[in-house]
Amino acid sequence: MSAAVIDGKQFAATLRARIADYAATFEQSAGRKAGLAVVLVGEDPASQVYVKSKGKATLECGMNSFEYKLPIDCDEATLLARIEALNADEAVDGILVQLPLPGHLDEQTVIAAINPDKDVDGFHVTNAGRLAVGQPGFVPCTPLGCVMLLKDRLGSLSGLDAVVIGRSNIVGKPMAQLLLAESCTVTIAHSRTKDLAEVVARADIVVAAVGRPEMVKGSWIKPGATVIDVGINRLPPAEGESKGRLVGDVDYAEAAAVAGAITPVPGGVGPMTIAVLLRNALVAAHRNAGVALADGAL
Numbered sequence: 001m002s003a004a005v006i007d008g009k010q011f012a013a014t015l016r017a018r019i020a021d022y023a024a025t026f027e028q029s030a031g032r033k034a035g036l037a038v039v040l041v042g043e044d045p046a047s048q049v050y051v052k053s054k055g056k057a058t059l060e061c062g063m064n065s066f067e068y069k070l071p072i073d074c075d076e077a078t079l080l081a082r083i084e085a086l087n088a089d090e091a092v093d094g095i096l097v098q099l100p101l102p103g104h105l106d107e108q109t110v111i112a113a114i115n116p117d118k119d120v121d122g123f124h125v126t127n128a129g130r131l132a133v134g135q136p137g138f139v140p141c142t143p144l145g146c147v148m149l150l151k152d153r154l155g156s157l158s159g160l161d162a163v164v165i166g167r168s169n170i171v172g173k174p175m176a177q178l179l180l181a182e183s184c185t186v187t188i189a190h191s192r193t194k195d196l197a198e199v200v201a202r203a204d205i206v207v208a209a210v211g212r213p214e215m216v217k218g219s220w221i222k223p224g225a226t227v228i229d230v231g232i233n234r235l236p237p238a239e240g241e242s243k244g245r246l247v248g249d250v251d252y253a254e255a256a257a258v259a260g261a262i263t264p265v266p267g268g269v270g271p272m273t274i275a276v277l278l279r280n281a282l283v284a285a286h287r288n289a290g291v292a293l294a295d296g297a298l
């Protein structure tokens with residue numbers, strides 16, 4: 001058997017086209033564009049690339065993009081004042097502070113300063129709480145993208161056994177909450193889990209969010225299961241290569257021989273993250289401007 005490849009790049013492109021349509025309708029109804037602000041502290045090269053591509057994608061969808069770059073030695077009060085100004089700015093619907101922050105800044109304090117109704121990353125404790133109790137809020141982009149891919153592939157997830165490997169606040173925990181909300185029977189595995197292979201072997205859905213290259217082996221996967229690989233790991237360069245290959249947390253070749261469907265790395269979950277960020281920003285715009293958006297439209 002060879003698994004179907006879940007094409008996140010294609011799905012994300014379709015979602016972005018839909019967002020662009022809704023962004024245009026929003027502009028007509030609200031008399032202004034939706035706006036997403038991104039704050040970057042310091043000059044970390046990877047963060048600079050992410051911020052640039054987020055800005056570009058925002059503009060391509062017909063929304064306003066606001067970028068604020070603060071120096072690496074920026075103090076907490078300056079950063080919090082910037083967030084306060086964005087909270088108060090009616091042209092700004094969503095606020096994202098690019099993580100990680102330099103070590104002298106406390107991420108929890110900074111995230112807590114964002115108005116939860118503009119917290120399009122879904123990291124604010126209010127949004128984590130809303131997700132836990134089933135109230136509308138903002139859900140972290142990567143796990144929400146994973147659920148979109150799963151529902152597109154499987155339809156209803158109700159009653160399926162799901163194993164999420166990883167329990168971070170950004171991926172693993174919200175992923176588990178979302179699967180629970182879809183009526184899956186959810187197991188969360190982590191570094192202290194005993195017999196991980198055995199735990200994974202009962203799953204109809206496996207979500208790997210660990211950060212360890214090719215850790216999940218094909219022999220662990222139940223035949224026909226759907227495998228979502230969140231991991232992005234760069235291997236050391238092989239001889240003759242300038243940089244190493246990108247791989248996920250799942251041994252793709254092995255798992256693809258057993259699974260029913262699987263996301264590739266790259267081109268699976270990765271492209272969904274920015275698409276869902278844009279989706280969250282546009283949902284925020286509708287809520288902030290009091291413009292109706294049909295349930296499930298985005």
Ligand code: NDP
Pocket residue numbers: 142165166167168169170171172189190191192193196209210211212230231232233269270273
């Ligand atoms: P974290 O490092 O915050 O969390 C990793 C989790 O994996 C922890 O809960 C840890 O357990 C668990 N873990 C570590 N080792 C093992 C092991 N041997 N067996 C079982 N569980 C283990 O990572 P993130 O959640 O932030 O990210 C996970 C991966 O997803 C990374 O590769 C990251 O690059 C990628 N990622 C991709 C995104 C995308 O857009 N596609 C977005 C965000 C992340 P414990 O809690 O016990 O330490």
